[in-house]
Amino acid sequence: MSAILQATNINWRIGNAQILQDISLQLNAGEIVGIIGPNGAGKSSLLNILAGITEPDSGALQLHGAYYNTLERRAFARQLAYLEQEARINWPLLTERVIELGRSPHQSAYSRLEETDNTAIAQAIAETGIAHLLGRNVATLSQGEKMLVALTRVFATQPQIILADEPVAALDPNHQLMIMELINSRSRNKSNAALIVLHDLSLAARYCDRLILLDGGRVASEGSPSAVLSDENLREFYKIECYSDFNEPAVVQPTRRIN
Amino acid sequence: MKLTDRSGFSLVLLLLSIPLFFYLNLNSGPTDASILQGIQDLIRGEQSTDSLIFIEIRLPRAILAICIGFSLALSGAALQGLLINPLASPDLLGVSQTGVLAAVIVLYYGLSAFGWFIIPLAAMSGALLAAALIFILAGRYQSALTIILIGIAINAMTMAMTSLALNFAPNPFALQEIYFWMLGSLSNRSNNELLFALPFMLVGWVLILSCKRFLDAMSLGEATAKSLGFNIRQQKYLLVTGVAFSTGAAVAVSGNISFIGLMIPHLLRPLVGHEPGRLLFYSGLGGASLLLLADTLVQLLPGAQELQVGVVTAALGGPFFLYLIFKNRHVLR
Numbered sequence: 001m002s003a004i005l006q007a008t009n010i011n012w013r014i015g016n017a018q019i020l021q022d023i024s025l026q027l028n029a030g031e032i033v034g035i036i037g038p039n040g041a042g043k044s045s046l047l048n049i050l051a052g053i054t055e056p057d058s059g060a061l062q063l064h065g066a067y068y069n070t071l072e073r074r075a076f077a078r079q080l081a082y083l084e085q086e087a088r089i090n091w092p093l094l095t096e097r098v099i100e101l102g103r104s105p106h107q108s109a110y111s112r113l114e115e116t117d118n119t120a121i122a123q124a125i126a127e128t129g130i131a132h133l134l135g136r137n138v139a140t141l142s143q144g145e146k147m148l149v150a151l152t153r154v155f156a157t158q159p160q161i162i163l164a165d166e167p168v169a170a171l172d173p174n175h176q177l178m179i180m181e182l183i184n185s186r187s188r189n190k191s192n193a194a195l196i197v198l199h200d201l202s203l204a205a206r207y208c209d210r211l212i213l214l215d216g217g218r219v220a221s222e223g224s225p226s227a228v229l230s231d232e233n234l235r236e237f238y239k240i241e242c243y244s245d246f247n248e249p250a251v252v253q254p255t256r257r258i259n
Numbered sequence: 260m261k262l263t264d265r266s267g268f269s270l271v272l273l274l275l276s277i278p279l280f281f282y283l284n285l286n287s288g289p290t291d292a293s294i295l296q297g298i299q300d301l302i303r304g305e306q307s308t309d310s311l312i313f314i315e316i317r318l319p320r321a322i323l324a325i326c327i328g329f330s331l332a333l334s335g336a337a338l339q340g341l342l343i344n345p346l347a348s349p350d351l352l353g354v355s356q357t358g359v360l361a362a363v364i365v366l367y368y369g370l371s372a373f374g375w376f377i378i379p380l381a382a383m384s385g386a387l388l389a390a391a392l393i394f395i396l397a398g399r400y401q402s403a404l405t406i407i408l409i410g411i412a413i414n415a416m417t418m419a420m421t422s423l424a425l426n427f428a429p430n431p432f433a434l435q436e437i438y439f440w441m442l443g444s445l446s447n448r449s450n451n452e453l454l455f456a457l458p459f460m461l462v463g464w465v466l467i468l469s470c471k472r473f474l475d476a477m478s479l480g481e482a483t484a485k486s487l488g489f490n491i492r493q494q495k496y497l498l499v500t501g502v503a504f505s506t507g508a509a510v511a512v513s514g515n516i517s518f519i520g521l522m523i524p525h526l527l528r529p530l531v532g533h534e535p536g537r538l539l540f541y542s543g544l545g546g547a548s549l550l551l552l553a554d555t556l557v558q559l560l561p562g563a564q565e566l567q568v569g570v571v572t573a574a575l576g577g578p579f580f581l582y583l584i585f586k587n588r589h590v591l592r
Contacts, residue, residue: 048482051482051486052485052486053482053485053486073488073489073490074488075488076488077486077487077488078488080486081486082482082483082486084479084480084482084483088479088480089478089479090343090477090478090479090480091343091478091533091534091535092533093478093532093533093534094532097475097478097532097534098478098479101475101476101478101479101487102487104472104475104476104487104488104489105487105488107472109469109471109472110471110472153479157487
């Protein structure tokens, strides 16, 4: 397998606080990788850096072997889409206006939506099944519906890579599964891939091929879900004990806190 | 009525109101003059009082009203979109007032003798300085609230300094001048003012309108806008420079006409939708229409001395604005 996204020795600090330290990782085609770790481990910061939103202090970032700073912004944005936590939408816009923004990387400053744009938007809407939300004001949508709209916006870009920051953190179980299934089915397509920050360990074990466990800004453990979510790791880094079963569908249910 | 119907309807309404108010504006003034007669004389090539009043006084004033209204409302819509906050406008953030301060210093301390371009240049530099200062002081993590609070502080300081500068200026009409700069007026403007402000305003409009798509993307927040391929820093520079150019040029010739920049985007959102990019051009038209109307009313109102137009924009817009806020308070969060 070849890496489509590669990060090497990423370091990032805010003031005196070392947020990320010497992080290296890669994402391969057809893969879903989960980034897990306790609060404050640097998961969101890492995702921001991988998405090209924040620049690291040092380290190399490559997309298909090309360094980030050599890539044209919009060309980069066409290949890699970022799904923000909570999917905040600041104005009470119509649902379709939000989805259309996903086509921005394909448009110039003045061009209008073209045939290919409309096809991509229609496909994305069909994929996530949110045709019933069109014509609605996003301010009236539930958190789950908002996240679906945001995901549709990401799909409309037709990116190869999706980076999602805790996309299911605030959702009910039904919407959690729905979002994960949608990202899953899209990323299984050979050339696509996704990197997801997750808090829910069961979902991480169930949907991810590989997990990267961050702790204190370093990669503490990396590998298959059953290896990373070992009892020892959960005890050491999360300070919890879990009931774990890695047979389909995988379950990792915290049962007790360790002091 | 669906939103798309409503936005088409409001576009038609705006496009009809501008020529109507333009005509009314041309027809009002302190002297009795027939504009139609003036135009006829002009076409026949006759020099008459009517034609002179038309070409030298009424026409530049009406065109200035359009351009200044367009500039202020466009700048307001741009700042509200950039800061993702409905409380922003060039006058509220002190951008206008700093432009006024610079113009006042140049005008009353004899620096304008260097050439006609000095005043608009000073006003624009002042506006640019205020905008830059706001963004620098707000630092790297700019919350909209910090920026607005800094803007309000700058506004208060420059307002005081403008009064101070006018008081110390070797000018017997200081009080009247303070009124002009603080509240704004279009009276006694000529083709000179129009010609020197217009190019700068046009540049500002082009800069702002070129950021249309970026402002739409900012609806999803700065991080997502960046992930969609927008160069945030460059777009911010373009927008802030555009606002400084158009607002600076506007205040250089008309003083600080308040409320248009804040109010117009709010008036139009229920009609054309909340997309910040789309709102830009509509807001410009709305600002042009409102300022034409306000400037017409100013000239129609009886009184020994002409009222400042800023008084009318605030008096007209204020109550309607309040009504809209109450009506939309659930949407505004």
